[in-house]
Amino acid sequence: MxxxxxxxxxxxxxxxxxxxxxxxxxxxxxxxxxxxxxxxxxxxxxxxxxxxxxxxxxxxxxxxxxxxxxxxxxxxxxxxxxxxxxxxxxxxxxxxxxxxxxxxxxxxxxxxxxxxxxxxxxxxxxxxxxxxxxxxxxxxxxxxxxPACYALVQQGKQMESEKLANTRENVPAGIVGALLGSLAGVVCIIVLSQLGYISVISGLVMALCALKGYELLGGKLTKVGATVTFVLMLIMTYVGDRIDWAIVIARELGWGFGESFLSVGDLMQMGALDAGAYWGNLVLLYVFLIVGAVPIMLGSLRKRRAATVAYHLGDGVQPRV
Ligand SMILES: [Zn+2]
The missing domain is CATH 3.30.1460.10 (Yope Regulator; Chain: A,)
Known part of the structure; x- marks a missing residue:
């Protein structure tokens, strides 16, 4: 505040x-x-x-x-x-x-x-x-x-909190979940781009689905999980953008998709593909990813911390999980 x-x-x-x-x-x-x-x-x-x-x-x-x-x-x-x-x-x-x-x-x-x-x-x-x-x-x-109802809900939250503390975070499974979730963001980047848009929506979808995926398969989301998920989102945004360009190249030159995907760098070097447009597009995607994803990530960490806590207003110190 x-x-x-x-x-x-x-x-x-x-x-x-x-x-x-x-x-x-x-x-x-x-x-x-x-x-x-x-x-x-x-x-x-x-x-x-x-x-x-x-x-x-x-x-x-x-x-x-x-x-x-x-x-x-x-x-x-x-x-x-x-x-x-x-x-x-x-x-x-x-x-x-x-x-x-x-x-x-x-x-x-x-x-x-x-x-x-x-x-x-x-x-x-x-x-x-x-x-x-x-x-x-x-x-x-x-x-x-x-007072009676408060005691009841506090007891319930206490049990939830203990259960969560005893749940182990499975990072490898969480990464798989985040990867699967981030695919929704990749699809969003490609579909929007093919329609002629770059939007913060793809960043939002990527963050929501990747975090949910991590939590579902990883058991719970901690700062470690959020950081790993964020790195994955950065990589998947790059991949999504690359696939998007490969689709354009395949369509324009009549090449296969795999060949088009691998040739993006070569085409840029040859000057057949406008490097300014490529990097500009990618930077914009990253800006939108950060604008969309960071508040969601911070919000979901905060929400998860608060989810198992009950306290009286005015008691002074908020108990930490
Ligand atoms: Zn009551």
Whole structure:
């Protein structure tokens, strides 16, 4: 979290009577009888916040009319969603941190007042029990749970974590998986190029399929696996580009595919193939691979780390796996 975002979140917390969890940037706390959380569902957009509360009432969930009424209650409310007892109110984004804070503080007050006047009470989102429903993070997801449900999910995550720790990473099998997965990226490079495009899509497909392939056959994905997969992606991008040129050469010169594949270098030396176009194409493919694949790789490592962790917001230190 950068300093500007941190200041903005701290200002929201101070004005709304809440606190910022130091490890995961979720604003949380008890207010007006509700356990409320406020966070950016997509961390790439830290100023696009969502208010989340778990609340129930004897008369049942909010009706469509009430949902509409809540959405129109403040100009900064973008959408209101309800799933079981969980009410998620998404706020509009603003470029100005001051405006973000102002809107967030106003909306939190408004949402809680709305729930109270409509007969809602704070409730655990798993068992529906009224009363304490502490904000916590379970497998990377923000939840509101009573102490009994939290103990239960934490135990489950603990077991998952132990199981994962006991799973051995099989690097050779993982490499086979990544290789098979990266073939989807190669196909994507060739098909798109034959249609006249070079796109970030091939990088995305390559990364998603290669990482999935590694995890499926290798048992689990660690930094070692991610690094090996990335090197494989670099090689397979080169191969994909070479196959693409071989197809063009085979078509233009009427040669066999194998011969065309091997003659790319010779044709370039002879000047029959424009070296600038060849290398330019390859560089662009690598740029798109990095743009597409790096966020996916970092994201999936982070997600896998978070998947087996449960902790209470405000507890201080996030347990490490
Ligand atoms: Zn519960």
């Amino acid at each position: 950068n300093k500007q975002v941190k200041n903005c979140y701290e200002s929201i917390a101070a004005q709304a009577g809440l606190a910022v969890d130091p490890t995961c940037s979720v604003i949380h706390g008890k207010r007006d009888g509700f356990d409320v959380t406020l966070f950016a569902p997509n961390t790439s957009y830290p100023y696009m916040l969502q208010i989340q509360v778990s609340a129930l009432r004897p008369a049942g969930v909010l009706t469509n009319d009430e949902l509409r009424e809540l959405r129109r209650a403040h100009k900064s409310i973008r959408a209101v969603r309800q799933k079981g007892s969980v009410l998620a109110v998404s706020l509009k984004q603003s470029m100005w941190p001051k405006k973000v804070a102002e809107n967030a503080v106003a909306s939190v007050g408004l949402v809680l007042a709305f729930l109270r006047t409509h007969g809602f009470y704070n409730a655990c989102q798993m068992c529906g029990k009224p009363g304490q429903a502490d904000g916590c993070v379970v497998g990377g997801e923000v939840m509101n749970l009573c």
